[in-house]
Amino acid sequence: MIASIAGNELRRLFLSPLAWSLLAVMQLLLGWLFLVQIETFLELQPRLAALENPPGITELVAMPLFDSAAVILMLLVPLLSMGLFSREFLNGTFSLLLTSPVSMTSLVVGKYLALLATLAIMLLLVALMPLSLLLGGSLDLGTLSAGLLGLALTLAAYGAVGLFLSSLSRQPAIAAIGSYGVLLLLWIINLAGSGRGSALFGQLAISSHFHRLLSGLVVSSDLFYFALLIVTCLILTIRRLDTLRSDG
């Protein structure tokens, strides 16, 4: 059942030009940034050779690329997720799902899996760029996979937030704006001061956990943070849809 829902969602995502254009825009922007990073690296290379323990191409090209990808995708993922539920509300198709013998949980999980599949395609496109450097050089594959894991978890978290916001509104645009608000806040919330409370804000921010993974450190508390954020959003979505049934 979950597979049917996910399959239908994925099919409709790619039947509309939305997913394709988002992929194209993402690839254009990140391709440009990738080339800029390579150029910078080539300029720096003679000076790096003089250093005792120089940073490699993974640290200087792949990681900045992933960092920019996380910011650019923060702007693109809400556009992908905004329609997941709000468009069903708007078109009245939600009553089809509601009157079918399907639980809210499989509905939400099915839709989320479809979104994850799309995000996986995005991730693959991003990962292929630094991996292409293997043709002419060597990469620190350990750091690279930690960075990729960080980007994957960040995208999954964006998707979960977007899914929840989409279940709150009949208007896709409002769902997208809401997602921007929440995601940007979660991204910059660690900028707050340096007092006693700021450690908490650091814990709340997506960016602080993501940057630790980008530096090549895989810490279980970071993985736990992402899992918690995703599961919370999914449960909130299920609760929201149940309330919708009882409140009209």
Place this chain on the structure above:
Amino acid sequence: MEPLIKTEGLYRYFAGFCAVRDVSFELQRGEVLGFLGPNGAGKSTTMRILSGALAPSGGQVRLDGIDLLERPIEAKASLGYLPENPPLYRDLTVDEYLRFCARLRRVPRSRRAKALQQAKRRCGLEGSGRRLIGNLSKGYQQRVGIAQAIIHEPKLVILDEPTNGLDPNQIREIRGLIRELTETQGIILSTHILPEVQAVCDRVLILHAGRLVFSERLENLRQHHRSDLLIQTGNPLEPAALGELPGVRRASPLGDNRFRLQLDDDADPGVIAEYAVEKGWRLHELCPEQQGLEQIFTRLTTTESIQ
């Protein structure tokens, strides 16, 4: 045998406003139930509750003996629902959409292709399988909506205003389809078109201001009003002359040589016709009064609305 649907004391409030108040009824297998009521009477709300799309504030719904609130997934398996606006994905083709619906309604994989063919055949969609739903006309979209509701051969089909916005030919086709469905399924139909109810329904429920104000089998309704006859003659008559007719209890003039005759229960209209010819009244019209349902509807939904 367990009735196909049984509701007890349904209530539904929207932010303090009571949309459905103490609605209880039953539907037996193979019956067509017509929901009537003015706009805003709570028809759609009741149907949304029956279909499981909306939880009632109070009361119980049992579909085929299974409680809709306690075991929703099992109960919904025997249900097909067409809301007022058909729930269609406009960017899918008819086949893609119906295949998804079949999976959603848990039609086993081995039977899906057959179920798809059958639903399309019943709804006259054989040639439209590869067309985009968004490009279909309103009538065809409505058919896809009905196909969606019957693809898993549910025991109960709920149709909310299925002929809304269709042209007369399409309405006739949809009614034919509904009649075909009654052979195998129980149907609940909401509408505010009275002739539609008379054309297809076995039983009528009238809702007014959220209350169930009338519930009767249509054949009983016909019997009630069989005793009224309209007569029009070419020659002017006195009501007294009509009163002499065999089996006539009372004759009331309607003007222009028309009279309403109230008959005894065992009166034979044929005898009246013969009598009128014998007397040389030049009979122009003699017909049973057809407006039974309409009268009831008007009486129940206008006088009480003041309360």
